Amino acid sequence: MNLVVLMAFPQKLAEIRKQHSLTQQALADKTGVHVAQIRRYESNNAQPTLDVIRNLSIALNVSSDQLLFDEGERVPDEEFKYQFEAISKYDEEEKKIIKAVLDSLILRHEAKRLAS
DSSP states (O other): OOOOOOOOOHHHHHHHEEEEEEEHHHHHHTOOOOHHHHHHHHHTTTOHHHHHHHHHHHHHOOOHHHHHOOTTTTTHHHHHHHHHHHTTSOOHHHHHHHHHHHHHHHHHHHHHHHHH
């Protein structure tokens, strides 16, 4: 059985910070964010702006996705993985066409969803 642990941003931030052997003060110094604000983020008493998330990601050398999403949360369904792997090998012009088709299908789906 594969157990997936879901973790919220505050816990992820603290865990990744500790993995990098950084204190809250050291992370604050690296990001230009006051240490009190880092404490608020880790205690879930404040939410960072996009600029702060970017700075945290850079300081911790992780993607913003790693801070915000659980492992596997932002991957395609199993049934689409083969298709996306194949598409990744296409030339840029073919990728643009596929992206346009997918974008239009997504917009169509969202329009239907909002209309109902």
